[in-house]
Every structure is written in C-alpha cells, then in structure tokens.
Amino acid sequence: MTRRSPNTATPAAVIASTWRRLDEVPALLAWWTVLGAAVALGGTERVSPALALIVGAIAFIAGMRRTLEAFCHWRERAALAGRPLLFWTTERFLKRVKACPSHHVWFGLGFDWRPEHSQKLYELTKIDPSVLTPPAWSLRLLGRGTGKPADSIGWSALHGMDPHETDLTVAEKTLEGGTLIVGTTQAGKGVLMNLLVTQAIARGDTVIVLDPKNSRRLRDAVEAACRHAGRPAPYTFHPGEQSDGVRLNPLADYTRTSELASRITAVMDEEGPFAAFAWSAVHVIVGLLTVCGRTPTLAAVHAALTLGIDTLLEEALCRRWHPGAVEAARAEAGRRGLKGRAAFDFVLAQWEQTGQTDPAIADGIAVFRHDPEHYAKITASLVPVLTMLTSGALRDTLSGADVGATLRPMISLKTVLTRRQVLYAALDALPDPVVASALGAILLSDLAALAGERYNTRQTGERVCLFVDECSNVMNRPLIELLNKGAESGVRTTCAMQTVSDLAARLGGPDEARMALGNFNNVIALRTKDLVTQRFVTETFGRTAVANVDAALSASRTADDPLAFGVGYAERVTSRREETIPPDVLGKLPNCEFFASLAGGRLVKGRLPILITKEPS
Template identity: 30%
Template sequence: MEALLRPPVELWSTATAFAAGTLAWLAPWALMMPPGIAMATSLTFFGFGMWRGRQAWRVLRYQHHMKRLPKYQVRANQIPVSRHKLFLGKGFRWTQQHTQRLRDTLKPEVQSYVQPGTLYQWARQKEVAWESIPILSLLAKALRSRSRWNPLAPLPAVGGKPALHAVDPHEQPVWMDLGERVGHTLVLGTTRVGKTRLAELLITQDIRRGDVVIVFDPKGDADLLRRIYAEAKRAGRLDDFYLFHLGFPELSARYNAIGNFSRITEVATRIANQLPNEGNSAAFKEFAWRFVNIIARSLVALKRRPDYQQIRRYINDIEPLFVEYAGHCARVAGIDAWASLVEERAGDIKERNLSNALRGRSMEAIACMRLLQERAIYDPVLDGLISAFKYDKTYFDKIVSSVGPLMEKLTTGTIAALISPDYQDEHDARPIFEWMDVVRRKGIVYVGLDALTDTTVASAVGNSMFADLVSVAGHIYKHGIAANGADASESERQRHSIPTISLHADEFNELIGDEFVPLLNKAGGAGFQVTAYTQTWSDVEARIGSRAKAGQVAGNFNTMLMLRVKELDTAAMLTEQLPRVEVFTLMSVSGVDDSSDPGSGVDFKSRNEDRISVSEVPMLTAADMVTLPKGQAFALLEGGQLWKIRIPLPDNREDAAMPNDFEEMADAMRRSYITNDHWYRVTDHWWHAVSEATVESADSSPNSEGQN
C-alpha cells in the first residue's frame, strides 16, 4: 500500500537527524565522543537526514501538484523535431499504479490534500467582492495576480482535475514512432480544450521535417494560419506555401475542384455527392449525376477543363454545348461546309411541325441533330448530348433542379473565381495549385473553408478536395509522382521516392463524406498520413448518417488522442479499449466481544485490524475523460499503450517569424504573388492524361451514359 496523501512525517526524522548531526559536528564533547567518531557520526546523521528529506520532498511535491501543476510552455523554435519520432508533449505511461493513486484521491479523509484550502477560497471570494470598492480594489487586484510572489494566486484557467496528471510527478518527453502515423491518428476533444494547439505542435514538426503538409480548417482559425505561415518561413519553405481561403478571396490561391481526375466520371460524382440521397431525392441525384457526366465528357472531348462555372451554364442551357460538340463531330467526320449546311437546314424547319419536346429549342440545334442523324454519325458523348437535348425543357429543369441551387452557391460572387479559375487570365496574379504539383514540390497548403459563413459551400469544396486527393493517391500508388514526359530512369526513381503527405483535417466532421473513407483505408501506400480532429464521435455519425459507416471510419484510426470530452459515448471509445485492473483498498475493522464465562476473569475482548481488499475496476472511466484539464490528453499509442500527456502551450514572445497580425502576413503574401506561374497551365501533358482517363472510363462503362 502506498500512502502519499498524508502528513509528511518524514520531516520530523529529517529535522532530528540534522540536529543530531550538527550537534555531533560542533559539540562532540556533549555526546562524549572523540572528534574522529563524532565526525563519522555527524556525516551519518546528515546522510540519513538527506535520505529522509528526499522522501519528505517526494510527498510534498506530490501533494502540491495535486492542487497546482507547473506551467508547461515551449517556444516555437524549441519544439523538438526528429526524423523517426513525433513529439506529443510531456507525460508518463499510465499503469495500474496510477489508477490506484487516482482512486485514492476520492477518499473523504484526503480532500484537504486535493482541494484548495479555506484561505484560497476566501481569496477567490474577496477578489470579486472587493473589485468595485475603492482601495480594496487594489487588494483584489493583488489577490487576482498570478505572480509567483502571490501565495493565494488563482489556479490556471484550465479547469478539470489536476490529480489526473499529478498522480505521477515524474514526467518525460512522449514520442510516437513515425511509422505508426501511416495508420492515421484521431484527436477527440470538446470546444476550446486544446485541439488546435495540438494541431500546431504536430504541423510544426511536419513542416520542419520536410513533409508535404495539407491542413483543412473549416472554421478558419487565424492563430493556426499564422503558426503555419511562421513555420513555413522558419523552415525556408515560404515559396511553397499556398493559402486557399474562401473567406479571403483577394488573398487566396485558386483551385479547380473538379478539373483534375483519374476518370472522367469523378467530375459528376464529386458534384452529385453533395446532393441529398434520402427517399425520393435519390432518384433526382442519379439524374443530376447523369447529366453532369454528359456535360463533363463533352467538355473534355472539346479539350476544355471542366469547372463549376461551365457545369452551371450548361445545366441551365445545354444547347450551346450541343451545337459546339456537333460541329466538333462534323469536323472529325470530315463534313465540309458544316456551318452552311446547318444554316440551310435551320431555315427549312417549321416550329409547328416539331414535337412538343423540341418546341422552343433553337433551330440551329435542331438542324445539327437532324444532320448528324441523317449521316448516321455515332459518338457516345454525342449520343448523351442528343438524349439530353430531346428532353422537354420544363421536364429537364425539374429532374436537374436538385443540382441548381448547389451550383448557384458555388458560382456566386468572388468565390466563383477561386474554385472556377480562368487559366488564361494574365491579369490575375493569384497562383493556381493542383494537388499533384503540390506533392512534387513538397508544398504546404492551408485550406480555410469559412464554414461559419456558408456550410454548404465549405462542405462541397472540402469534399471535392478530398475526392481529388483520393484520385491523386491512386495515381501515386500506381505511377509514383513522376511528371508526364519524364524519362524512364527518372520515373522509376520517382516511383520509389514517394514523399510523406501529412494531412490534417480540423473539425473533420464538417468535411467527412464518402470520399474520406477511401482516403483512410487505401491511401497509406501512397504516403498519406491523416490526422483528424473533431469534438464528438456523434458529430461524425450524424454527418455520415449511418452508425455502421461511422464505425468503419473509426476502425481506420490506429492512434487516438483524447482531450476533454463531454459526451460519454465518445469517452467510451477510449475507455472501452482499456483492460480492467486490480486496486487495493485499506479497511479498518474494530470490534468488541464480551465473555460469557463469569469465572474466567476476562470481561471482554477487543480487536483492531487493517484489512486489504482487492477489487477489479476499469483502468479509466468516462468520468475521467470529462474532468481532463485543458491542454491535457490521454493517448492510445502503438498498439494500445496508454499515455497521459500534457501539450505544451505556445510561447510566441520574441518570435521573429510570427507575423504580428493577419494584415502583415497578407501583405507579405501579396508581394510573393507577382506573376502567374506556368506550371499549372493547360498543357498537352494535361490533355494527354485526361484523354487516357476518358478512354479508361469509357472502356469500363457498360454504356455511354451509365455510371461507372
């Protein structure tokens, strides 16, 4: 039995030993000892006193930490970085001993060692009562001060129960093997308990290690953005830093969310996945998928990169696209003077002779359709366009009505230029990035989705980015990161030098969709390592809409870090994975028995006993997760090893790399956006890759319009 919550009785023997040692040293005659023996006796007493003093200090420090833990703050340039390990903070490996100590703090007789004393409570009351009273307000201010000279200073504003970490005052740096990160990491914690600060710690190490770093931040945390910018600057990687922020379009880089794909059907899938699919909405979603797929295939066949602006335009009016593609088919078929033929045929068409579905359509488009049918020109893309063109316009508008509002939101205002960039606009100096180029350049990308302003747009853009990343992962897995046109030796070298891609998804319940699951369970071989942050697991279940699918997502996270959570089901995700342990309880038993024999001379018998009982309890309970102080977490690492950690608070004092405010960072980034880079332009390499994707998609499709 270990007893640390008790009076430090070792101090008595310490004082006695030092007193006796001093007496033997200074006055050996008082002990009737020769000088030599007195010297040896004095040293022996001093040694014994130091040994007992160390034991007393252990008890005193343990009891002090029960009420107030020492502050843990680290400057950014002092964060340790390893090529083989990931630093998580300071802490200790949690064992049965710590469960025993934690249960000991619940006993009523030890509360004076765990809870702040009466004088502390008096100070907290008076600092409020006196704050508006002249003269006494100065005393209240002194009581409120956290100076080391204030014996009644208030506790740090971290809440929780310090005893959860004080059960082991011997902290050590906690490291996680980098090989475990490929199994992905899940961070759970309620609002304002340190998830973003933990993200800063991990992202800082990833940037300095030279990884490709991609950060998704739905809410747009300014401190996190400033930290990423500062670390990119400190690591000399500012030229490879890209800011994509829906809330600051004038500063943001541009990105075409549907312009890159491995299969052409991905364009329709990324858009249709944002639509509701419950009940009758499922049928409309399928119709929307089909017509978006027809438009995307037509644009690619015309050597045009799809974007939201074009999809919206042709969903509303497909005739211009049909006429343009008909001319393309005529050129391929070698039909001369196609424009004259169309004009001549259009003049012969009478609207009264048309079917109801074609009335109101342009005569030019009808002429194109009839000329192509007469010449028996067949093209799978053309066949899909004709089928869409033949629909009654009113009926067509109804069956694609579900995609209209979404496209309207994605193409309205300044955001349209961000996610539907004009590649040929020489006057727009904002760079355009693509994920494969980011990987090749070992770039750093911050994605601020401004979800507080418009959740729908944030979710659509985020999911499209995830889908694009899955496509990139598939390409890297099969072909490596070599660019088109690289020689064979270079391609082979690039195949075996896949960079580490550290993806951090803050508030990932806002982003998760069908695209996120394959990124977790299939992208590890392509170098992706995902760290996801969320508040409760119910947020994920509500977002996905299925408990089974949520369990599928949870099963792909091999490492879990849990800060304070308020939902017991979320806490149980960690506690139910832990074993049960045996704890010891000391029970005092006393009793009296009277004697029934009057001649024995014994009137009664008394006894006093201390009994130790053993009981089996959970190593941690959900209630322990609820009472964690801010900045503290339990980590389940490397196959179920439980660690208790403290996350270091950032110290930005005298940090030359940290911008003072957002405007300073914005000005610096504007200066770096001097001209458009040419690496993202529409090139023959892009068209060659898209052509291969189109052929692959067409070969694998059962028909020209069916889903792949």
C-alpha cells in the first residue's frame, strides 16, 4: 500500500494506491518471455552475445520489478482472507509480553490505522471483497494458511486493510486515564480482560476484579496468572458460596463516619431529599456504633433502621454517662408511671440536663424524637437494599464476626491493598442482578474511599489495577470518581460493557451515560450491534479525508445536422470529511478483533489471542 502524498495542497494528498486488478501480469509475462528469448538466441549465430546480454539484463530487471510489484499487490489482496483465531498458552503469552519494551502493556497483534486504511475500507465497500481475495492455494504459497474460515462470524477483510501486523503496545502511563471495552456478547471482551488482568498480575500490581457474571474463564485466568507469576493464590469472593473463598466487610475501614454513610447510601438508586435523609440516618447510626466501640457492619445498620435506634442509643449513653446513671433514670421514670418511648425520652432528658455533650448521642436523640412514621417513610428506600445484603448467606459473608463458626477469613479491600494481593469478586448477577448491583456499588464505594485515603497520605506509589466486567450493572458515583480522579491515587480502572443504552438505563438517561463515558481516555471496540454505541465509538475515532471518483458521460447533437454530434467522458476526484471508521463496520468485526482509540489520538486495528491451558494439537 502506497502512502498519500505529503503535498497536502495538491489532489495527490487524498489519492493512494488501493484496490485494482493485477495490471502487472501482462507486462511481467512479456518481460520474462523476452528474457527467455534472449537466453535462447544468445547461443546462436543470429544474435550477438553482447546484444543478447544487454537485452536479457534489461528484461530481467524489468521483469523482476513487475514481479515484485505484482507480488506486493497480491499479498495485500491475500490479507483480505483474514486471519484465523489465535490460541496461546499463558506461558507463551507472558514470553511475548516480556519481549516488549519495558513499562508497556500488550494489547494484541495489529497495525496503526492511517488515512490510507480508511480510503481502502471505503472503496472496498463498493464491491464484493471475495472478488479480490486470491484462491486458497495461493494463500498457502504466501504462508498465510487458508485465512479465516468461510463460516466464521464477521467480515474477515477488515484486518486485511494492511498485510503487515506487529505487537500493539502502549505505555503503562497511557492507561491511567481509564480504559473502556465495548462489545456484544461473545465478541471477545472477556478475552481482552483476561490478557490485561494477566499482565497486571505478572507486573506485581494489586489487582481487583469485579465480575458480575462469575465467568469461569476469567476466574481461571486470574488463578493461572498468579501461579505463573509466583504470587499467592488470589482471594476469591462469591456471595453464594459459604464453604470457599473469603468474606468481605465493606465497612471495615474508614477515617470519618461520614464515609460509611456515603458508602451505604451509594447502593440507592434515588437522589434528592430522600437520599439525603437516608444518608443522615445512616450517619447517626454509624456514629452511635462508634461510640459503643462496635465495628460498623451492614447488619448492625439494618437492625437499627428496622428495629429502632433505642437500644443502640441507650448503649451509647451507658458508655458516656457514669455507671448506673441510665438504670437510675429508668427507675425514676418508672416511679413516675412512664413507659415505653415516654420512659426513654425521660432518660434522654436527664442526660441533657447533665450538660454533657456528645455529637453522636445528640444526633441520636434528634432521630429518636423524630416522628417514627415519617422517619420510616424517609428511610424506606434504603431498608430493602440493606435487607437484601443482610439476608441468608450474605449476612455472614458481609457482616459476620472476624472469628466464628465459619473457616472463611474476614478481610477488607484495605487488606488486599496493604498486602498487594489479588482479589477476584464474583457478584453473581445472573440469578440475582439487584443484589449484584448493590454489592458492586458498595465495594466500589469502599475502594473510592481507600483511594482518597491513599491520595491524602501520599501512598500512591504502588499501583492498583481495577477491572470491572459488565460495568453497567454496578456503575455509580464512586466508580465515576475513580475514573475521574483515581489516577492521582495510583488506581487504574478498566471497564467492560455491552452498550451505551445499558449504561443510560443504569444512570438515568443518555446525558448521564455520556458524562460517565467522558472519563475514559482509551476506548476499545469489539463487535457491537447497537447503533448508539457504534456512533459513540466512531466519534472518538474522528474523521478523515476520503477521496471519491465522480464519472460523467455526456452526449450532444444539433437539430440541423443529425450527423453532427459529440460525446464526452470526464472523471473528477473529490474529497470529503468522513468518519475514519464507518459506524456500521463495528457490527461486522470478527470475534476477538477490535478497533481502539488510545490516549493521545492513536488509532489501531488489532486482534487478540485466546489464552488456553495447553498448546492445541
């Protein structure tokens, strides 16, 4: 493929050699015939040896030139047959990665997409690519095998816009701005996620994987990467497994009680005054738990919301008041004939008369004196979510004691970060998407708080790589904040999703989805059928000048003389600004092939190997 002319003020700037017939064949056959004739006649008396040598040399040079030109063009057309799927073992993949420049991330095999490739792509849409694709026997002669199978999914010619491919690598710093992977089901999102996770583990980074699908392939890839890197086995978390993995307390680590309130209310879909009331209620409960010396858990917050704050508030009073004061106040209330809420309100009044101050207790008293029916209404949106997260096996998984009947250890995300470990968290969205969404939201809120702590204490040297599959299930404000500001605290985020519409449904509208997507500096697009998603992706690819040939045929004659007529034919090359990649092309990508827009404006076309346990026979 020839490059466009650098003379941008001339028509040649938009014209390059693209698809055509093998026009060199007649010429090369003629030159090789001349060479054969020169060799044959050079040994006879009809032609002098000197003349035969000169003619033969000229014919050889011209024939070789035409043959090389034909071979190069034939090779470009052979690339339209595509390339079959790659299957690599983890060992082979890691060897390939080690051969790349240091501090770089390997994204696949492919080439940088230039304006010439766009020109070839637009012109190829005018005809059936099979007309240009050489027969299978010639592909084997070129060492390309048989190309992509005819029954494979997608348009194999897309990766044939360039016959050459190389390792696609980007500097690690490029990934600090967030990476988005989009693609429909079975297009290769999991394959790319496996490759990126494996590299992060091999680098020794702290790795956290949130997988709503509970993909066996992704989990196996995480475990295999840890083995090959010589790292401890990953922590595995599953909300439904009570005999394996670890338990997680998302409220274990905090610097301010307000963080826990924000963390818990992040699972709510509502915004506005009801969300503010819910935040205030949780903040009061967490404050009282802290006064009582109890570790805040989801179960403790849920109990205080549903059963009332009375017991917790009384326990806090016993901690702050002198011994026996609460019992004495209750006895006095009994002598006055007070019972229930009235009796406890009397106890609170006695506390207030002592002049002692405690912000958590003061807030608790205000909540207790709030109208119970109204209080139940303003916290009603939070109770169902907490009920889901504290029911059945989840109660012990998220709120269990550090030491109990279970043999599963209780950890927190801070444990993972401190020990530079690997965590694979399966959210199990298929049977219970609501719980998976709430669970992912609260874990992301926990990580966002830890990122803020790392930034405030300048502990940003050790990288944390966060991978979120099917991010439309768990996208929330904390995840957006991680994308927006996480790089400053050493957190690099990679998210995968299917469509922009899924994200819009999660966040409440297309504008909110666009706001979230604007935080990704790198966009990798596999096959996607959704038009909205296609347009979003191709917008990031930009536009380029595409040449088009307009043909005009004219005829004229005069009425006076029927034999006087004229005909004309004209061709005109025009240039228009078109999408660098047409949106509909994204719906034709084969499995494990992608277009990517990387930070800094680099556009690439690539393909991915599938990681396997052993080499295929």
